[in-house]
């Protein structure tokens with residue numbers, strides 16, 4: 001089977017002259033940096049949910065030790081989550097061509113026979129399974145979540161969270177083993193002609209061979225740089241290089257530009273979802289291209305009031321009451337009563353876990369810490385549990401931590417950009433908290449329960 005060039009198990013089956021250590025190393029080093037940033041921003045996003053606030057925020061209650069790093073998510077700088085999550089999603093999408101090219105560049109190895117030459121080799125291949133499987137899994141679940149609006153109801157967090165730990169563990173092992181070699185490959189390529197010498201040196205006395213231009217010049221890879229003391233022994237011919245290469249149709253550098261061009265195109269059609277001025281460019285983003293209209297309430301909407309099943313009869317001045325509970329009991333406030341409390345403003349963005357965000361909107365309403373004071377928490381407010389009028393699905397409940405409640409910019413907003421909130425943005429009242437993920441900014445608020453969670 002290994003010798004039949006019609007089967008992928010034979011090295012001769014793989015004929016692209018592009019494959020080789022240089023191509024794989026460049027892509028590998030790009031992914032080393034990129035995936036590390038993805039992992040860190042991903043962990044940060046998980047922390048931003050304040051999953052230690054039970055019971056509603058934690059989508060992965062079994063996380064155990066994996067939650068070792070969790071910290072109270074700050075409210076400064078107010079654009080923090082907009083930045084970290086914008087980077088996470090935009091970079092993830094931009095890296096797709098690089099990931100695919102990297103997998104393509106090493107695909108002959110996936111078929112290499114025998115399956116294991118030794119125990120070490122067997123372990124290495126097993127770790128590659130976790131690496132490739134884990135990587136594809138993380139990219140696919142992430143992109144599906146962003147594009148298809150939570151196709152995995154509730155379970156996306158669980159899948160993406162544990163998947164990330166499995167994938168990143170394999171990734172670290174792989175990076176430790178391969179990075180030194182990748183760096184060496186690039187350094188060597190820099191010292192040598194840009195197109196690597198074919199692996200099988202041409203027979204010098206083969207008349208048909210095109211041969212080297214100058215026969216007197218030895219082409220053997222030879223000792224790299226005799227005067228370079230740290231230079232390693234000449235690399236053995238890599239198993240990535242095809243033993244029977246086809247005619248090249250594009251140079252390795254050209255292929256790299258092609259991959260980079262693909263990434264650039266994805267970047268340009270994604271990044272607009274984070275900038276109001278560029279939103280029309282965001283062809284690939286579900287909350288990009290189609291704008292939410294104009295006017296004070298004309299910014300991105302995640303779920304409309306109709307989608308959330310908000311009955312207009314429940315939100316009228318006569319029907320709606322905010323129920324606030326705390327140390328001293330429960331009070332009920334109409335919207336008119338809320339507007340008579342001291343009003344404060346804050347310019348804050350909405351930044352969704354899906355990566356899209358709005359520029360700063362000018363919110364106006366009652367400070368959360370003032371509401372806490374009404375039910376017995378003067379000075380030092382506790383956590384708060386927020387419930388929406390929405391009865392089913394999605395993000396109708398969320399907990400906020402004491403530091404978020406205490407921030408003077410954390411509001412129960414009644415107005416945005418100088419106008420009443422529109423039904424889709426959460427009329428009669430919604431939460432807005434600096435630096436928090438959009439999902440914690442509950443719309444159509446019905447009930448606030450202050451107390452330690």
Ligand SMILES: Nc1nc2c(c(=O)[nH]1)N[C@H]1C(S)=C(S)[C@@H](COP(=O)(O)O)O[C@H]1N2
Nearest residue numbers: 300301302303352388394438439441442443
């Ligand atoms: N009740 C309720 N509040 C909600 C949601 C929801 O589905 N239901 N979606 C949340 C999410 S995920 C985001 S990103 C923001 C979006 O706010 P916007 O639609 O005003 O832009 O609202 C949050 N508040």
Ligand SMILES: [Mo]
Nearest residue numbers: 352353438439
């Ligand atoms: Mo969101």
